[in-house]
Amino acid sequence: MTQEDKNDVANLIEARRDYTADTLRRSDLASGPVMQFTRWLQEARDANILDATAMNLSTADAQGQPHSRIVLLKHFDEEGFSWYTYQKSDKARQLAENPKASLLFYWCGLERQVRIEGRVEMLDAENAESYFQSRPEGSRFSAAASIQSAPVENRGLLERRVAELHKEHPNGNVPRPEHWGGYRLHPHRFEFWQGRADRLHDRFIFERTEPDSDWSVQRISP
Numbered sequence: 001m002t003q004e005d006k007n008d009v010a011n012l013i014e015a016r017r018d019y020t021a022d023t024l025r026r027s028d029l030a031s032g033p034v035m036q037f038t039r040w041l042q043e044a045r046d047a048n049i050l051d052a053t054a055m056n057l058s059t060a061d062a063q064g065q066p067h068s069r070i071v072l073l074k075h076f077d078e079e080g081f082s083w084y085t086y087q088k089s090d091k092a093r094q095l096a097e098n099p100k101a102s103l104l105f106y107w108c109g110l111e112r113q114v115r116i117e118g119r120v121e122m123l124d125a126e127n128a129e130s131y132f133q134s135r136p137e138g139s140r141f142s143a144a145a146s147i148q149s150a151p152v153e154n155r156g157l158l159e160r161r162v163a164e165l166h167k168e169h170p171n172g173n174v175p176r177p178e179h180w181g182g183y184r185l186h187p188h189r190f191e192f193w194q195g196r197a198d199r200l201h202d203r204f205i206f207e208r209t210e211p212d213s214d215w216s217v218q219r220i221s222p
Contacts, residue, residue, distance in 0.1 A: 019195025021111040024202035032215055033190035033206035034078050037114055040192070044107040056104040057083065059094040067094055073103075074131060080184040081116060082123060084131055086148035087179040095120050101185055111195035116187045123182035132176040141165050144174045186211065196222075 030036040044052040053073040060066050067090065071083045081103060085091060095101065103116040132140060145161040152158060165174050188209070194202040201222040206215045 018197050019111045019199075019201070020197055021109075022194055023196065024192065024194035024204065026204070026217070026219065029192070029204060029217065032078075033187070033192075034076070036192060036206075037076070037116075037190070040107070040110075040112060040114065041105075044110060044112075047107075047109055049107050049109050052107065054105075055081075055083075056106070057091065058102045058104070059091050060098050060100070061094045062097040067091065073105075074182070080118070080186040082182055082184045084128065084180070084182040086143070086146070086177070087122065087181050089148040091149075095183065103185060113193045115189075115191040115193070116185065117189040118185045118187040120183050120185050123184055125181065128181035129176055131182060132180065137172045140172075140174050140176075143180055144177055191220075 030039055041052060051072075054070050055073050056068050057071045058066055058068045069091065071085065073081055074084060075082050099120045101118070101120050103114075105114045105116075107113070132143070135143075141162050144165055145158055146152075168174075188207065188211075190206040192204045192206075196202055199222060203220045203222060205218045205220055207218070208215050
């Protein structure tokens with residue numbers, strides 16, 4: 001790569017586009033944030049947005065260091081937003097130290113994002129078992145073979161472990177690992193962001209101070 005090419009890559013000042021897909025007015029909002037999220041998620045799926053249920057899960061450890069990664073939303077309701085993972089992974093350890101997190105959904109094709117913040121709890125084993133058994137066979141064997149976030153010498157070790165598990169469970173019924181389970185984020189704050197022309201974006205906050213209190217709604221500046 002020439003120095004000129006490197007300069008072109010490093011210079012991102014001109015990397016921009018305008019946002020013209022839609023608007024978001026106070027009158028457009030649903031009566032509650034979960035209903036509004038449901039509406040937007042369905043519109044993202046109807047628009048064939050790739051991985052519409054993918055969300056950036058951000059946690060912080062005991063030292064306050066933030067950590068982010070993409071996980072998939074598996075179910076949600078008025079109680080909260082749930083996903084599944086190995087409960088001895090890095091994110092699980094961070095949530096044990098600091099049970100607060102945020103979720104970010106970004107639907108580029110609709111020029112929308114949703115931020116959700118709240119307190120996180122573990123789901124019970126029955127819930128985890130039900131979801132684990134609903135997964136494709138390959139995903140179940142991979143979960144059983146991998147100790148998520150633990151060091152591994154090479155990929156071959158993982159592949160051999162999967163092969164061994166297939167021999168041990170030729171019927172495909174590999175057991176759920178003891179420490180594989182789910183989490184639910186109980187939200188206290190939502191932000192709905194709609195990109196607008198000239199960066200004069202629409203942003204609305206739903207917030208409440210107590211789990212059973214009413215949601216307040218506020219437009220905030222871009």
